[in-house]
Structures are given as structure tokens and as C-alpha cells.
Amino acid sequence: MVTVPAREGLEAADILRLWDSAGPVLHDGTGATLGFLVPPGTADGWDVPGSACAPTHVPAAGGGRATPPPVTGACWLLPPEGAGAPATEPALLRAALREAARVIEVAERCR
Numbered sequence: 001m002v003t004v005p006a007r008e009g010l011e012a013a014d015i016l017r018l019w020d021s022a023g024p025v026l027h028d029g030t031g032a033t034l035g036f037l038v039p040p041g042t043a044d045g046w047d048v049p050g051s052a053c054a055p056t057h058v059p060a061a062g063g064g065r066a067t068p069p070p071v072t073g074a075c076w077l078l079p080p081e082g083a084g085a086p087a088t089e090p091a092l093l094r095a096a097l098r099e100a101a102r103v104i105e106v107a108e109r110c111r
Contacts, residue, residue, distance in 0.1 A: 001026070001035040001036065001037055001038065001053070001054060001055075001056035001070075002035065002036045002038050002042070002046060002048075002051055002052070002053045002088075002090075002093060003033050003034070003035045003036075003051060003052045003053075003054075004033065004034055004036070004050065004051045004097065005032065005033060005034075005050065006027070006028075006031055006032055006033055006034055007104060008034075008050070008097060008100045008101065008104065009025070009033065009034025009035075009036070009100075010034065011096075011099075011100030011103050011104060012034075012036075012093065012096040012097050012099070012100040013025050013034065013036075013077060013078065013096075015096040015099050015100060016088060016092065016093070016096045017078075017084075019092065019096070020084050021084065021085060021088065021089065021092045021096075022078055022083055022084050022085065022088060023036065023037050023038070023078075023080075023083050023084070023085040023086060023087040023088035023089075024036075024037040024067075024076065024078055024079060024080040024083045024086075024087070025037070025076070025077040025078040025083075025088075026069055026070075026071060026074045026075070026076060026077065027074060027075055027076070027077040028071065028073065028074050029072075029073030029074055029075070030073075034077060035056075035071065035074070036088045036093055037056070037080075037086075037087045037088065038053070038087050038088055038089075038090055038093065039087045039089070039090070040055070042090045043055055045090075046090065048094055048097060051097065056070050056071075067079060067080045067081065
């Protein structure tokens with residue numbers, strides 16, 4: 001799971017949804033971060049400043065029930081059942097995070 005600050009994460013999630021490339025996304029209980037589920041092994045090569053990547057196990061949904069979040073106190077912003085992909089591709093997440101940073105930078109300059 002790649003964890004980023006909520007503002008960047010919300011922008012990136014919107015960008016990924018526009019690209020039809022969003023996998024499941026978690027929102028932490030405090031509202032401070034978002035977590036993007038990525039394929040296994042992503043943590044080995046993840047190097048995006050301002051983010052963290054750690055292995056996470058997501059239990060499979062069964063019997064038509066919603067998949068429980070893998071982190072206590074978190075909730076799904078985009079649940080596995082409603083996501084367009086089982087996980088977000090790391091290259092697309094990197095691109096979306098870069099684009100989100102540009103959007104935030106422009107917004108900050110316009111204040």
C-alpha cells in the first residue's frame with residue numbers, strides 16, 4: 001500500500017478515476033492520509049518523496065459482502081468492489097501523484 005497525505009491523495013485518486021485506472025483506496029480514520037493498494041512487490045522499488053509504501057494484505061470479499069479495510073480505523077474511499085482495477089499500477093500512481101502535486105502547486109500560487 002502506498003500512503004500519501006490526504007490532499008495529494010484525493011487529487012491523485014480523482015486523476016486515476018478520470019484515467020479509469022484507480023484501484024482500491026483507503027482513507028485513514030483521522031483523515032490525514034490515503035492509501036492506494038498496489039501490486040505485491042511495489043514496496044521494493046517505491047521511491048516517491050512524501051509517500052511510503054509497505055506490504056499490506058487485503059482479505060478477499062466473500063458471499064457478496066464488502067471487503068473489510070486492512071487497517072483498523074480506516075474506511076474505503078474507493079472499495080475493492082467498486083474500483084476499476086484490483087490494484088493501482090505503480091507507474092500510473094507515480095504519474096497521478098506528479099500531476100496532483102502540480103495542481104496543488106498552482107492552487108497555492110492562486111491564493
